[in-house]
Amino acid sequence: MAVxxxxxxxxxxxxxxxxxxxxxLLASRLFTSMAGLNWLAKVWWTCLSISLFAGLxxxxxxxxxxxxxxxxxxxxxxxxxxxQGRFFNTATRxxxxxxxxxxxxxxxxxxxxxxxxxxxxxxxxxxxxxxxxAVGVLVxxxxxxxxxxxxxITLLSPVSxxxxxxxxxxxxxxxxxxxxxxxxxxxxxxxxLATINQIDTVNTNLINVARTMGxxxxxxxxxxxxxxxxxGMLQVLRxxxxxxxMVVLVAESTGVGYGMGQVIMxxxxxxxxxxxxxxxxxxxxxxxxxDWLLRLAQRRILYWLPxxxxxxxxx
Amino acid sequence: xxxxxxxxxxxxxxxxxxxxxxxxxxxxxxxxxxxxxxxxDIKPGxxxxxxxxxxxxxxxxxxxxxxxxxxxxGQIWSFGDAVDTPSPExxxxxxxxxLFPWLTVWQxxxxxxxxxxxxxxxxxxxxxxxxxRVGLIAAMDKRPDELSGGMRQxxxxxxxLAMRPKVLLMDEPFAALDVQTRARMQDFLLDxxxxxxxxxxxxxxxxDEAVALADRVVVFTSRPGRIKTIYPxxxxxxxxxxxxEAEAMRIQLTELLRDEVDRAFAEQEAFATPA
Numbered sequence: 001m002a003v004x005x006x007x008x009x010x011x012x013x014x015x016x017x018x019x020x021x022x023x024x025l026l027a028s029r030l031f032t033s034m035a036g037l038n039w040l041a042k043v044w045w046t047c048l049s050i051s052l053f054a055g056l057x058x059x060x061x062x063x064x065x066x067x068x069x070x071x072x073x074x075x076x077x078x079x080x081x082x083x084q085g086r087f088f089n090t091a092t093r094x095x096x097x098x099x100x101x102x103x104x105x106x107x108x109x110x111x112x113x114x115x116x117x118x119x120x121x122x123x124x125x126x127x128x129x130x131x132x133x134a135v136g137v138l139v140x141x142x143x144x145x146x147x148x149x150x151x152x153i154t155l156l157s158p159v160s161x162x163x164x165x166x167x168x169x170x171x172x173x174x175x176x177x178x179x180x181x182x183x184x185x186x187x188x189x190x191x192x193l194a195t196i197n198q199i200d201t202v203n204t205n206l207i208n209v210a211r212t213m214g215x216x217x218x219x220x221x222x223x224x225x226x227x228x229x230x231x232g233m234l235q236v237l238r239x240x241x242x243x244x245x246m247v248v249l250v251a252e253s254t255g256v257g258y259g260m261g262q263v264i265m266x267x268x269x270x271x272x273x274x275x276x277x278x279x280x281x282x283x284x285x286x287x288x289x290x291d292w293l294l295r296l297a298q299r300r301i302l303y304w305l306p307x308x309x310x311x312x313x314x315x
Numbered sequence: 316x317x318x319x320x321x322x323x324x325x326x327x328x329x330x331x332x333x334x335x336x337x338x339x340x341x342x343x344x345x346x347x348x349x350x351x352x353x354x355x356d357i358k359p360g361x362x363x364x365x366x367x368x369x370x371x372x373x374x375x376x377x378x379x380x381x382x383x384x385x386x387x388x389g390q391i392w393s394f395g396d397a398v399d400t401p402s403p404e405x406x407x408x409x410x411x412x413x414l415f416p417w418l419t420v421w422q423x424x425x426x427x428x429x430x431x432x433x434x435x436x437x438x439x440x441x442x443x444x445x446x447x448r449v450g451l452i453a454a455m456d457k458r459p460d461e462l463s464g465g466m467r468q469x470x471x472x473x474x475x476l477a478m479r480p481k482v483l484l485m486d487e488p489f490a491a492l493d494v495q496t497r498a499r500m501q502d503f504l505l506d507x508x509x510x511x512x513x514x515x516x517x518x519x520x521x522x523d524e525a526v527a528l529a530d531r532v533v534v535f536t537s538r539p540g541r542i543k544t545i546y547p548x549x550x551x552x553x554x555x556x557x558x559x560e561a562e563a564m565r566i567q568l569t570e571l572l573r574d575e576v577d578r579a580f581a582e583q584e585a586f587a588t589p590a
Contacts, residue, residue: 224415
């Protein structure tokens with residue numbers, strides 16, 4: 001009798017565990033299939049993060065803490081995109097006698113303005129990186145160059161890009177050139193110092209291995225030092241990307257003709273907070289996209305680096 | 316070279332040191348003497364272990380022989396030529412992983428050939444041969460971070476062998492490995508050494524390792540490093556490391572080292588205590 005009961009219990013237990021195991025199996029299958037949708041989770045979290053921020057802002061508005069004339073919440077400044085887009089119209093900016101309704105449509109205006117600013121950031125960033133890496137490598141390569149150039153670079157490094165603004169206008173007048181110059185000048189000196197720092201921290205063993213194999217100085221630089229500093233330099237580049245975005249607005253706010261900085265100035269002069277926040281939103285999206293592309297490139301170029309972020313997750 | 320400093324040794328010797336000394340940061344306040352008066356002759360094909368307490372300058376001597384650093388005093392010759400620059404004839408293998416992380420295993424192994432401008436086919440062929448010798452032919456197209464610590468050191472050995480060195484310099488190459496892997500790596504190294512015919516200079520502070528590997532053990536004093544004694548290990552190979560002779564040698568070497576370790580400790584304590 002007792003034996004039978006025990007058997008019965010065991011049977012029930014086994015019966016109960018079988019569906020449980022099946023559920024677990026199903027769940028694990030579901031998760032593995034979702035691993036491929038990792039990016040979807042990322043999009044979800046990004047949306048959640050932004051919604052939370054926007055939601056808090058809306059809450060402040062709903063509670064009457066934020067004056068909508070000064071701090072219009074997203075639903076207000078995003079309400080009439082066509083209306084806002086009109087201010088991005090580049091066709092009429094300096095032409096007397098043309099009305100705001102001529103030229104490209106509102107949507108096209110936003111695209112053109114965004115693209116112009118992005119192009120200035122991109123060109124400035126590329127020029128600054130190439131120049132800075134070249135100068136940084138030369139400083140370490142030639143002692144003479146180091147002694148001759150490094151003091152001046154260190155001296156100019158802390159100068160705020162704002163101080164260069166008049167110089168940019170003196171030298172390049174108006175147009176793309178002064179804006180690009182501003183980006184270059186704002187990044188170049190820091191990036192030279194960062195390059196030198198990266199070179200100094202290259203693992204000595206790697207250099208010594210190359211030396212014992214008979215590598216010459218140029219070969220050591222080309223085959224060991226430059227690949228070894230690449231990860232650090234891409235990191236520096238990413239950090240400076242945001243710097244470039246900040247500087248380009250300052251440059252554009254004075255005498256470039258069109259660009260995000262001009263729109264901000266326009267909004268300021270016409271007391272249009274909605275336009276300010278709309279422009280900030282556009283800049284945010286552009287900067288975010290740029291950073292994302294750079295991260296993609298980083299993963300492609302630096303295939304040998306492990307994912308350090310994941311290592312810290314376990315803490 | 317003036318006549319009075321003319322070498323009195325066979326120019327066939329793999330490495331010859333005469334009165335070699337090294338002072339780091341010489342002429343400054345932080346100057347400290349790492350090595351003094353090293354006289355040493357190493358025959359071609361000989362396996363010599365440098366044994367000594369940490370910081371005794373044994374690694375420094377290896378760097379001087381490699382030509383990566385200049386001696387402050389004395390002179391080093393290798394096969395009759397004065398050592399003043401690094402040479403592919405004297406390959407150095409480090410304790411820490413020194414593979415280029417951005418290159419695949421075979422590209423790492425053939426790095427020296429790429430430096431000389433060899434063609435891709437030739438490089439791949441030589442790399443395959445070298446990797447065959449260390450038993451890692453299957454890992455040819457992998458990247459260093461996909462390998463275990465022991466495998467990485469074998470790749471480093473393969474890279475050194477691909478240069479066909481006459482002298483293999485090894486700076487505590489197995490120190491970062493676990494005990495089992497280390498024992499396997501010692502057997503592996505002895506095979507490689509026998510096949511290649513190169514002299515091996517091997518730095519360690521493990522007495523077991525010295526007895527397992529060496530023809531001769533150079534025992535160093537603590538700082539500044541001098542040669543305390545040169546101790547021959549005349550056990551037949553392959554060695555039975557559990558034999559009574561091996562045990563006796565380990566005990567003798569331990570005693571030789573003990574004074575030096577004690578001295579090094581006393582010195583470090585004196586250094587740490589404010590005067």
